[in-house]
Amino acid sequence: MSDKKDIHEDKFLAPENRKHVVIGPDGEEIHVDPLNDYFCTDMPKVEKPYKGVMEKFLNWARAESLWVLAFGTGCGSIELPPLFSPRFDAYRFGVAMRPTPRQSGVLIISGYLAVKTLKRAIRSYEQMQNPKYVIALGSCTINGGMYWDSYNTINRLDHYLPVDVYIAGCMPRPEAVLAGFMKLKERIKKGDAEGANEYVEKLDWYKANQKKIIKDWNMPDYNW
């Protein structure tokens, strides 16, 4: 990391994340460097899949139990709740919503991704654990859609997160989302959906792209 970068980071670092000194009850000075002390600085590793029947069986289980992170961006987030209503009933395909990234395996980017939201999307994605999949919903995630020349949204989601399935449309109906889930299941069962490992392999490229957009990068390089 260059020196220039450090200055740049410091400028945007939240006050509580800067190096500071805490005075203890007995008057001792405790030097705190939050980015090193409070956050895990390790980089992720490629987690090799098993081989043969074992991996096929596990992939079947992963495909039949898709836990979606309740994370909504853009207009698509309003298309997702009907999925779990009696009319579309995504539960019968093993799809369920989870409120925490730790437990979920699918991140749906449901529409345009503002620069501000991109940061949150990256944090959420990185907090999810290894077999994890990204569904890009709507035209905005493919090429920017109607926001392609906006000053504040990204155009190709592919440059920032490894996308497994695109669902085109503006907005796609819940049926289309269900079809997207089916497509994702096919990919997982075939063993093609290794987005998490791809992300780790090309981490430098993804990080460079992300930092090009997010000027105020005030978090660790990988948010565990």
Next chain:
Amino acid sequence: MSLFTRILFVLLGLFITLNWGLIMSGIIRKIIARLSMRRGIKVVQPYINLIKNFSIRSQLTHGVMFYLGPVFRLSGGVGVFLFMPMIYGSIYWTNFSFTGDLILISYFLFFGMLGMALGAGEGGHPYSAIGIGRGLAQFTAIEVPMTLAIISIAIQYNSLSITEIVAAQQGGIMNWTMVTNPFATIAAMLAFLGMMGHSPFNVVMAPQENPIGPPTEYHGTFLGVLQTNRAILHVVEAVLFMNLFFGGATNWGILILKTFLIYFYTVFVGMVFPRFRVDQSIPWFFKIPLVFGILAIVLLII
């Protein structure tokens, strides 16, 4: 029966209990889905979720207690099972029950919660801390009417052995505690609602309120262990109430039927009533179930 055979039967019983717990939660969720005009999950979905959680490749930890939290929780569930006589009159399915097992079991019911509180606390997520605070406060409020009901039963049957309590209830529905000591039954069954964590009292883990309470940071195998424990614990708690109030079971068929009905009662109440806030649920336990619990003891003594 040798100790080895006994251990084998305990393990087999644990296996049956785990499977029945998973299938039961699948069936219940299917019923809920049909009630709300949906097809709903597959009945085997809990199994698939379990396999999926155990197949998560990368896992992270926040420290030793974070590891031990689910382990404590599971040992709480298995501990209740180990000392619970499952089938009355069978030498194979009484597990390691002894004369004072009722006391030990009511201790084990709380033990898992405490372990989980320590583990989830180390996770460091604010929602975990909120969930733990609410969970422990609510469970303490549940324990009071529950304990009163247990004391009432102990006075009534002059015993703290579950096997003896079940034995005293044999010979028809009129001998069940449900009939002979209705106030204790009401107090305990109201406390049971809170114990199972369905709707009126599910503010501890409600995804919409504090996503999702204590297990917020738990994932992969940790979550798998918690799910395993939940499957076991739900059945075993239902078995406890079956033994104390509804005449016990003399074979697995009756056990499955009774535990299903007892568990379904909490789900039914949950489907009908909306969620309490924690500052509503705790006073509620100190009002209605507590009064029934005190009545149960006072009437017995008089």
